[in-house]
Amino acid sequence: MPQPHDIIFRTLADPTRRAIFERLCRDGDQTVGALTAEAGISQPAVSKHLGVLKRAGLVRDRHQGRQTHYSAESAALAPLTDWARQMTAFWQGRFDQLEDLLKRMDQ
Amino acid sequence: MTDSTTETLSVIVERELAFPPEKIWRALTQPLLIAEWLMKNDFRPIQGHSFNFTADWGAVDCQVLEVDPNKTLSYTWDAMGLGSVVTWTLTPTGTGTHLRMEQAGFRQDQQQAYQGAKYGWQRFFASLEQVLARIE
Numbered sequence: 001m002p003q004p005h006d007i008i009f010r011t012l013a014d015p016t017r018r019a020i021f022e023r024l025c026r027d028g029d030q031t032v033g034a035l036t037a038e039a040g041i042s043q044p045a046v047s048k049h050l051g052v053l054k055r056a057g058l059v060r061d062r063h064q065g066r067q068t069h070y071s072a073e074s075a076a077l078a079p080l081t082d083w084a085r086q087m088t089a090f091w092q093g094r095f096d097q098l099e100d101l102l103k104r105m106d107q
Numbered sequence: 108m109t110d111s112t113t114e115t116l117s118v119i120v121e122r123e124l125a126f127p128p129e130k131i132w133r134a135l136t137q138p139l140l141i142a143e144w145l146m147k148n149d150f151r152p153i154q155g156h157s158f159n160f161t162a163d164w165g166a167v168d169c170q171v172l173e174v175d176p177n178k179t180l181s182y183t184w185d186a187m188g189l190g191s192v193v194t195w196t197l198t199p200t201g202t203g204t205h206l207r208m209e210q211a212g213f214r215q216d217q218q219q220a221y222q223g224a225k226y227g228w229q230r231f232f233a234s235l236e237q238v239l240a241r242i243e
Contacts, residue, residue: 084118091120091208097144101134102126 008080011056016041017049021058024072031067118210125203128177135180135195152180184210 012018020035032050036043050070053059057076062069124131134140136152146160146167152174160167167186173179173194181194191210198205 087118087210088120091118091210094145095120095122095206095208098131098134099122099124101140101144102124102130105130105134105140 007056008058008076011052011058014049014052016045017053020046020049021053021072024059024070025074029062029069029071031069033067035070119207121205121207123200123203124206128197128199128204131197131204131206132177132180136174152176158182 012021016039020039023035023038024030032043032047035050036046039046050059050061054061054070058073059070060073062071134144136150138148138150141148141150146162148160149158150156150169150171151158152171154171154174156171158169158171160169165186167184169182169184171180171182172192173181177197179194179196181192184191184193194209194211196207196209198207
């Protein structure tokens with residue numbers, strides 16, 4: 001079972017997908033049509049990328065009349081920032097232990 | 108190494124230590140000493156050597172990438188579904204050693220897949236941070 005951060009890394013590895021996600025973070029709610037106008041690829045291709053982002057929990061969709069609006073789920077990025085925070089705390093603790101060991105070691 | 112090192116999610120911890128690089132190198136590369144401050148292990152300072160760190164919460168799969176005695180040590184660090192590379196750099200100072208540890212959140216083979224990216228990861232995270240700060 002892949003971990004959440006693994007899925008997020010893989011999903012955002014694609015530059016086009018990352019650009020779409022960035023746009024949603026920056027500009028808020030968008031329709032597929034509006035995203036296609038800027039993405040430089042076909043609407044079905046944009047829809048496919050949005051589907052991948054949605055499955056990763058990075059975007060959500062909302063139907064309004066005949067239009068589907070997409071928005072970024074920024075809370076989904078938490079596993080990435082959590083990873084960095086946890087690893088920083090882990091290594092800082094290990095540095096303390098390393099320094100203690102160095103004091104005890106023979107020259 | 109190429110610019111790809113900047114296209115990663117990295118954790119960097121640095122510290123000035125009042126000990127010579129040779130002594131720190133021993134603590135970083137001798138299994139019994141490593142176990143005293145990091146985790147139990149079957150490390151050997153040989154490029155390509157596969158080893159594990161083990162703790163009560165699980166194991167970390169590793170492989171030695173680079174060994175440059177008293178200067179640089181790097182190994183892969185795969186744990187909890189995420190591949191990364193840990194690189195230790197020792198720089199002598201007038202009073203001891205500047206020790207730097209960088210853990211980059213992608214393996215080198217994975218990094219290559221990101222090199223053609225339109226936006227560097229670091230820039231991506233920096234811009235997102237600004238966006239998230241605005242939202243909160």
